[in-house]
Structures are given as C-alpha cells and as structure tokens.
Amino acid sequence: DSGVTQTPKHLITATGQRVTLRCSPRSGDLSVYWYQQSLDQGLQFLIQYYNGEERAKGNILERFSAQQFPDLHSELNLSSLELGDSALYFCASSVGTSGSVGTQYFGPGTRLLVL
C-alpha cells in the first residue's frame, strides 16, 4: 500500500459525459501527478500540482482539467468523453522538494470505460 488513495476504482460512462476522479496523496506529500495509461499510448504524464498550484503540464487534452485543494487532495475532471479516453488513470504523489522530482508513489488507479 503506497498511501495514495484514488476513487472510484472503476467508472463506466457514456460518450459525451463528464466524470471526476479523486486522489488523496500520502501524508506529507505536496506534489500530485496525474497519468493516463492505455495499451496503445503507454504511460502518459498529464499534469502536476504542487501545494495547490499547477507546476507542470504534459499531454493533457483541453477537455481535461485538474485542481489541487487546500487539503492537498486533487481532482481530475474529464469532460465530453470519447471512446479513446478509456484508460487507467493513476495519481501519484511525492514530497516535491526543489531540485528533484523524488520517488513518486502511485495510487491504485481508476479504470475508466467509456461506452
């Protein structure tokens, strides 16, 4: 158990819908990262937050957005869902000290299926 929690574990929805994925980092970790993992694209970095502020952006679609709240939990919002958005979405956290990403600890993931 990494100490990172994600909800829900599974999500089935229809095209065009909007969903919210939630992540709670390990106690003491200030950085939260979101990744998308699919069979054809591999592990893709989406976005990072550090202590409430966006710090790094990766291959995140405009239909996707995220935020980190004062209690450090984070939410990833996916809207206008398409079939191709079906994937495993991971959240990871790290201490986030300057100069190094440090070891990232991954949550169990949310498996999203868009029908």
Added chain:
Amino acid sequence: ELKVEQNPLFLSMQEGKNYTIYCNYSTTSDRLYWYRQDPGKSLESLFVLLSNGAVKQEGRLMASLDTKARLSTLHITAAVHDLSATYFCAVDSITQGGSEKLVFGKGTKLTVNP
C-alpha cells in the same frame, strides 16, 4: 525534450536464466527510477539511483546508473516466475519554467517461463 528508451520492450525468459534490461535517456540527468507494474495493478517503486556509478540491489534485481553514457541497466539474476511484470524506468526532467516531472520509458514486459 527528454526521451527515455527501454529495450527490449518484450522479454520472455526461462526460470534460472540471467538477463539485462536497458534504459537510455537523451539529456543529462542525475536521477533515475525503476518501477514495477503487475498486470492491472499500480506502479511500485523499486530503485532510485541518485548519482553516477550508483548500484542498488534487492533480491534478484540489480540496477545501475552511468550518467556519462546516459544509461541504466536492470539486471535479473536467476529469474523466477514471480518476477514476471512490466518494468519501467523514469528520469527527472526539468521543464520550461523550472518545473520538474518524470519521463517514463515505454516499459519492458517480462515473462518468466518455468
């Protein structure tokens, strides 16, 4: 832009054999990470290599880092079935504006056959 390449991407080996997975990266970095992922599961941190020449070992796995060659290796000794998993390497990347992220390789899917 930092690129991380692993090879092989697929590896099928027999129990008891030795093999090495390679991880090359394109720009200077002093930190490299190895992760393991079982099918349908999350990623688990295996090793953090923090400097040139660093070597870490746990059980049948040994990882090393050569920052001058921009190369890390993950050596498997006397493989057993329980090592079957996908192994990822990842490298620190400083993005524009000074923010930092990890860049992952595509992963090496290891299958150990009896």
